[in-house]
Amino acid sequence: MSIGLGFCLSVPLARRARRRTSCCRGSVWLYTYVFRGTPLYVQLLLCYTGLYSLQVVRDHILLSEFFRSGMNCTLLAFTLNNTCAYTTEIFPGAIKATPYGEIEAARAYGMSTFTLIAA
Helix, strand or coil: CHHHHHHHHHHHHHHHHCCCCHHHHHHHHHHHHHHHHCCHHHHHHHHHHHCCCCHHHHHCHHHHHHHHCHHHHHHHHHHHHHHHHHHHHHHHHHHHHCCHHHHHHHHHHCCCHHHHHHC
């Protein structure tokens, strides 16, 4: 499940990483730097004990139920660290390595932008 969720999050983040504005690139870089730079065990502890101790999370009924379960916290940590952060670093390189002629051929064939991204 974390692979599917991480993929769905990493594709838009990879596109943001390829934008020219420094705000977009900087925010994605900071996310990947933090999540790839800290150990997964620390992220699991922060997700399970740290986030639930916040008053905002305990006051919100849906968030308190979500963070009360250890499985949900583990899924969130695995999704953000293992799948999304690492895949977000891989995809911009793949996008950059794709020759423009292939993109041009796909557009000539009639593929939409969504199909180009997914394929």
